Amino acid sequence: MTATRPSEVPTERPPAAPSALRRLLPGAPGSGTVGGSTLLRHLIVAVLAGTAVVLLTNQLPPYQNLQVARVGAFLCVTAGYTVLVGLNGQLSLGHGALMATGAYTVALVQQALADRAVQGRWILPLSLLLAAGVTAAVGLAIGLAAARLRGPYLAGVTLAVATLVPAITTIFTDVFNGEQGLRFPAETPPASLGAYFQPERWLAWVALLAALVTMVLMANLVRSRFGRSLRAVRDDEVAARLAGIPVARTQVLAFVVSAACAGLGGGVYAVLTGTVAPGKFALELSLFLLMAIVIGGLGSLAGAVWGAVLLVALQDLPSLLTETFTLPSGLARRLEGNLALAVFGLTLVVVMLAAPGGLQGAARDLLARLGARRRHPSR
């Protein structure tokens, strides 16, 4: 990674970093829009989006609903992650491990309650809340260390955190059951929805509710005073300090918030399958999460949506490719699996070279260009 702080970027190519970075990010808060409570507006949008999605899930077969559910789970993570990396400039490579914290919390809580034959619809929200809480606590610990570290040094520590999950689960096998992981009762639709209600649709609803709550909270946070502090600290720590912003506290808080989102997302992710295992939260996941938010559009919540969709689409890429192209069997065996990885790798490179602002940046540019053309029909 580069030194993310502009002050460390070599000035060989003129110091375009800060201004360009700002271009990637949502417009200056408070500019343009007037009146009404921000929270209220976000809530209205959320309710509308939620309704649209519920209508959509009613039409979808089980597997597609699962995909929607997975997008929801990942969206919780990417929304909080992009705030930390994009808006606060702290590069964490350990968000996969934070997801694992949330997922294992949910598994342990639900297992413990099931063992005591406790039942009730409140178990799910309770375990998810605990997942967010426990992960926030872990995020606090990492954040306290992180506040002292910059750029690649922070990346190094968080990378070490990302490789920790298999170690912890094996050392404490009695609690986490080693490589095989834990199982807990599957989440089922409430009886009031009818006996033949598609379980995958219910999972999609659960995940979407979590995602919408996260998005509303993050959208408000981004536009709050705290959001402005995040950006100020990212752009220039010294200036932020002079302006009276507690730099270290802001950075630690950013980590806590981001971790809570990752914990919630990890918890939902666990609920979707009713299982957790260390192999699901390998270093690979942490790196894919990073790719998702950057390719989606760093620092923007819309980019986080793209990123979450991408993470899910990615898992289906291999089978999509093998089904689309029929190849002679000798060649097919060489390409099997590898082709999908190659396509994905190439896509990452091309997108980053062609659209450094990610998909959201590209979409915005495209819209702007179309808008300009409409205003000047003569051109």
Place this chain on the structure above:
Amino acid sequence: MPPITRRALAAATTSLLLLIGASACANDEQQATENVPGVTDTEVLIGTHQPLTGPAAPGYSRISAATRAYFEHVNSKGGVNGRKIVYKVMDDGYNPANTDNVVRKLVLQDKVFALLGGLGTPTHTNVLEFVKTQKVPDLFVSSGSRNWNQPDTYPTTFGWQPDYTVEGKILATFVKQEFPGRKVCHFGQNDDFGRDSLVGVEKILGPVAAKQTYTTTNQQVGPAIGALKAAGCQVVVSATIPGFTALAMGQAAAQGFKAQWVVSNVGADYTTLAKQLGDKKVILEGLLADNYLPMAGDADNPWIQEFTRIHQRYNAANPIDGNAVYGYSMAYTFVQALLAAGKDLTREKLVRAVEKGGFTGPGLTPFRYADGVHAGYSGVRMTRVANGVQDYFGPTWTTDDADGEVKEFTEAPSTPPADAIPTT
């Protein structure tokens, strides 16, 4: 509406529209329930998850290639009960998150009739619950874990290979007879593979003199081997995957630690080990291991002759090794099960057919399948590497994963039917 939420909303809608587009075949679930999923008059669709890429791919990726080659062979002879077998292999890279996804895709979207030979303990353990609720036959999981033999909890899941405890008991029985009074130690993977193996060994020998483990994400086995050497081990029973068998034996040779290695068949395929060790393959001389299928290098074995013919026709790009023989043999058992399930194929009939058991095939020992038992092969026979050839010697043994006795098994191995396609 503030720009950020507007953009978020726009992005959300766009992606959802994409998802709608991807699901043209919505609401066909009602139709599917009327027929048996994955079965038509001319085809039966089955699926599996395999590590085709990533660190677990070496060796293992050849199993599904062989299984597929065998089905192509069977299809070319008219299939099973007039149905061609369509075998859908999904790459999960040995990552349980991907396994979750591909198995759900196979079952919910592709509507496979059954799963066959899903590979790996941590991967497949994750989908047991899902497979159970969907009532999908989950045959012949490619792993020696005892998890697959829990018919009360997972009524459609079946193991196939001898489990690690059975293996551990038999290896220990051999060691007890052949090396009495020697200091016996254990080297194992730090998961159920190593643990179950150690349980089996200690059931026969009592506590071992020293035990060390490795983890697949740490290739530094020097310290563990050093500790075994320091403990004065004379025999090392090893529950290791091929890469780590080679690594551990290489380290032992490098440290001048001369013990007798007795390795689980999972990590003892000579072709694989020799290829990995290259010039240093001489250290494999005298290696003791166990197996339950014909040896890939045994050109006189009628099963190997048949499999080689199929291999050359449909799978020539890969070497014929222990992985290939595994893939062919498992596919053979599956065709037997499919035949036994009858022409009116349903998922329940397939499960009942396997529970009825009575399959014979390339394996040296009988299967344990019965009402209430979903465990596969019941035993193994010892092998030894001499002059670069891995071959059987001594008696074949059978036992169970509990405290049952280790018994010699004397029935002669079966011979393959014409074209190596079962008829009953």
Place this chain on the structure above:
Amino acid sequence: MDRFLFLTLDGVSTGAVYAAFALALVLIWRAARLVNFAQGAMAVATAYVGYAVVSATGSYWLGLGAAVLAGLALGALVERVLMRFVGHANPLGDVIVALGLVLLIQAVLGMVFGNEYRPTAVPFDTDALTVGGIAAMSPYDLWVLGAVVVVVALLALLFTRTSLGLRMRASAFAPEVSRLLGVQVSRMLTVGWALAAAVGALAGMLVVPTGLGLHPHAMDLVFVIAFTAAVVGGLDSPAGAVVGGLLVGLILSYVTGYLGPDTTPLAVLVLLLAVLLVRPGGLFSGPRARHV
């Protein structure tokens, strides 16, 4: 005591390779201010070239030379064709391009050579020499140590005694001034990449025979450990990379030996925190001017 000595020697010989690989990371950091996440995959690709030449010619030394040359070429190519065009518009652009490159390289290697372990030839015996009753290092370990020492010495000479080294350092630390003084800064960047990839290639050739064998993922773990080592030592300091590599090698060996193989990731994290919380820029970080 024997055990301790054994683990120490084991740690030094594995640590030497981490040191070499960390050195490659430091070289790129000094030249371009970025951590090259594709370093591991690039080293594997060059190791495939090297071992192809070994098996074709039967000579390890030709293969080693081919791998290092391939490293030079690949490093220059990656810089000229890819990294040069990653703008600074996105602060993480180069990380993502490098990660994309990792996937691409590993997939292409898998397609061309198959996802199999390939055996690798070694120029010296790997059986340990017995000194005073304990198995000490093998001739191969000594060769690895020697090769790393020579590379470090050569790099030190290059940067302190040659005009090329001076120009490279100048363009990394003061690109504007260097350009005014007539240094072709962009060419120096290419040279930096080529040099780093060549050192990476050498490290790859040294480390692959000690692991499971040549495989598209053979350097994944090594990359993570070497990155840790470079961070512990301080990314600006070649000496730090060497010390960091040896330190991490030793700690991994002691922890694996005394506590078991599962605990190593935890030990690595503890080491990182212990070092970085005291010295946030790594062990060998220079005094840093306070930004005001």
